[in-house]
Amino acid sequence: xxxxxxxxxxxIVQAASALFYNEGIRRxxxxxxxxxxxxxxxxxxxxxxxxxxxxxxxxxxxDQPNLALFRKWFAETDGGLPxxxxxxxxxxxxxxxxxxxxxxxxxxTSAELxxxxxxxxxxxxxxxxxxxxxxxxxxxxxQGIADPLKLARQxxxxxxxxxxVVLLHRDASYMETAGEAARTLIETALGKPRRKQx
Amino acid sequence: xxxxxxxxxxxIVQAASALFYNEGIRRxxxxxxxxxxxxxxxxxxxxxxxxxxxxxxxxxxxDQPNLALFRKWFAETDGGLPxxxxxxxxxxxxxxxxxxxxxxxxxxTSAELxxxxxxxxxxxxxxxxxxxxxxxxxxxxxQGIADPLKLARQxxxxxxxxxxVVLLHRDASYMETAGEAARTLIETALGKPRRKQx
DNA sequence: GTATGTATACTAACCAGTGAATATACACAA
DNA sequence: TTGTGTATATTCACTGGTTAGTATACATAC
Numbered sequence: 527x528x529x530x531x532x533x534x535x536x537x538i539v540q541a542a543s544a545l546f547y548n549e550g551i552r553r554x555x556x557x558x559x560x561x562x563x564x565x566x567x568x569x570x571x572x573x574x575x576x577x578x579x580x581x582x583x584x585x586x587x588x589d590q591p592n593l594a595l596f597r598k599w600f601a602e603t604d605g606g607l608p609x610x611x612x613x614x615x616x617x618x619x620x621x622x623x624x625x626x627x628x629x630x631x632x633x634x635t636s637a638e639l640x641x642x643x644x645x646x647x648x649x650x651x652x653x654x655x656x657x658x659x660x661x662x663x664x665x666x667x668x669q670g671i672a673d674p675l676k677l678a679r680q681x682x683x684x685x686x687x688x689x690x691v692v693l694l695h696r697d698a699s700y701m702e703t704a705g706e707a708a709r710t711l712i713e714t715a716l717g718k719p720r721r722k723q724x
Numbered sequence: 725x726x727x728x729x730x731x732x733x734x735x736i737v738q739a740a741s742a743l744f745y746n747e748g749i750r751r752x753x754x755x756x757x758x759x760x761x762x763x764x765x766x767x768x769x770x771x772x773x774x775x776x777x778x779x780x781x782x783x784x785x786x787d788q789p790n791l792a793l794f795r796k797w798f799a800e801t802d803g804g805l806p807x808x809x810x811x812x813x814x815x816x817x818x819x820x821x822x823x824x825x826x827x828x829x830x831x832x833t834s835a836e837l838x839x840x841x842x843x844x845x846x847x848x849x850x851x852x853x854x855x856x857x858x859x860x861x862x863x864x865x866x867q868g869i870a871d872p873l874k875l876a877r878q879x880x881x882x883x884x885x886x887x888x889v890v891l892l893h894r895d896a897s898y899m900e901t902a903g904e905a906a907r908t909l910i911e912t913a914l915g916k917p918r919r920k921q922x
Numbered sequence: 923g924t925a926t927g928t929a930t931a932c933t934a935a936c937c938a939g940t941g942a943a944t945a946t947a948c949a950c951a952a
Numbered sequence: 953t954t955g956t957g958t959a960t961a962t963t964c965a966c967t968g969g970t971t972a973g974t975a976t977a978c979a980t981a982c
Contacts, residue, residue: 534961534962548839549839550750550836550837550838552751553750553839555936555937555938556937557936557937557938566963566964568963568964569962569963571940572960576939577938577939628839633888633892634836637827637836637888638750638832638836640826640827640891641746641748641826652892655889676904680882680905682889683881683882683886683889684885685885686888687880687881687883687886688881689888690884690885691853693835694830694831694846694850695850695853700877703877703881704878704881706874707882707905707909710908711908753971753972754973755970764929764930766931767929769972769974770927774973775973924982926980926982927978928977928980930975930977930978931974931975931976933974934971935971935972936969936970936972937971938967938969939967939968940967941965941966942963942966943964943965944961944962944963944964945960945961945963946961946962947960947961948958948959949958950955950957951954951955951956952953
């Protein structure tokens with residue numbers, strides 16, 4: 527039965543996403559993705575020209591929803607800039623306590639494919655992180671922060687650090703530690719009255 | 725020619741380290757490791773009971789030298805606590821600019837094997853990071869920091885974040901950004917006179 | 923003459939990608 | 953209304969290659 531096409535492609539990406547995120551790229555075979563999507567490998571290769579292409583689609587599908595979530599958490603939190611940013615980390619900690627959580631798909635893919643620097647999936651991951659950084663930088667600039675780019679980069683480092691450390695230790699409390707560090711850095715940049723952290 | 729034994733085992737670990745770090749765990753076959761070590765796979769399986777065992781040996785061999793390097797960079801830098809810690813990041817930035825640099829072997833392995841939470845390699849990685857954190861915590865405690873554990877965790881987050889971000893973007897300047905953030909956090913914890921970062 | 927160490931040759935499974943054929947839906951003609 | 957061509961979509965069966973791990977035999981040192 528032809529003529530679905532877009533739904534089919536969507537279904538393949540859904541299946542690929544679940545498998546690649548949970549098991550890793552190289553661990554998952556194209557056959558497994560096809561089986562999970564309920565079709566044959568040959569059909570999958572009709573919609574995607576290679577496994578690399580499928581991996582790229584997996585990450586591309588994560589880009590917008592991920593950023594939207596961060597923006598939502600930021601927007602729905604009442605308070606000043608430090609509090610709103612810290613809220614992102616608190617919400618992330620909640621996600622990370624879910625048993626199926628396995629870190630950041632972009633970072634894990636870039637780690638697994640580190641021997642293929644030009645791989646499309648890595649470019650998509652890099653662009654995703656740049657978008658997040660840009661959003662922070664713009665937000666900080668609007669608040670009159672002196673060096674908004676530097677502060678945005680520092681927050682990004684804390685975010686990605688917490689992804690990596692929480693994945694390694696399976697201890698989501700690091701996510702909250704990162705949030706506190708972010709708050710301290712933002713308060714310092716704002717020139718807020720100093721207050722020993724603790 | 726029998727009777728070398730320990731040198732042989734060592735040679736295998738050396739070969740495995742180069743390959744696993746450069747190419748990734750699942751990408752590298754046991755045959756490749758054996759070939760690089762100049763012997764057959766069967767001999768390799770005489771010294772290691774499985775590939776997992778070999779992966780564990782690869783990371784175990786990285787543990788001490790890595791920590792020693794951080795301690796060395798810290799010790800050989802003149803100045804206060806913030807400057808000495810920042811020096812670690814500066815030295816790391818220099819390493820990261822080397823073309824063969826591919827991030828932190830512990831983090832990349834934990835990302836690749838995230839679907840096997842009990843894997844020995846992940847436990848070795850977690851223990852390694854704990855050792856680093858413990859060293860920082862002890863050092864901070866000796867300097868009278870109020871909450872040395874929290875600060876040590878924050879620095880660890882920045883360190884591992886910079887590993888991840890620099891690997892993704894291939895831009896070692898993030899390592900220096902992380903160093904500045906570390907300095908800011910330490911100065912804040914020390915109650916130093918506030919100074920807008922920038 | 924036995925522990926230790928090494929090599930040859932193999933198994934059984936897996937995997938990315940393809941060749942050839944087929945089925946369906948729809949446009950258009952009769 | 954009915955037949956027919958064509959692009960779209962799907963399947964079966966296959967290839968050539970790779971992989972972790974092993975059965976068996978052989979060599980060296982002490």
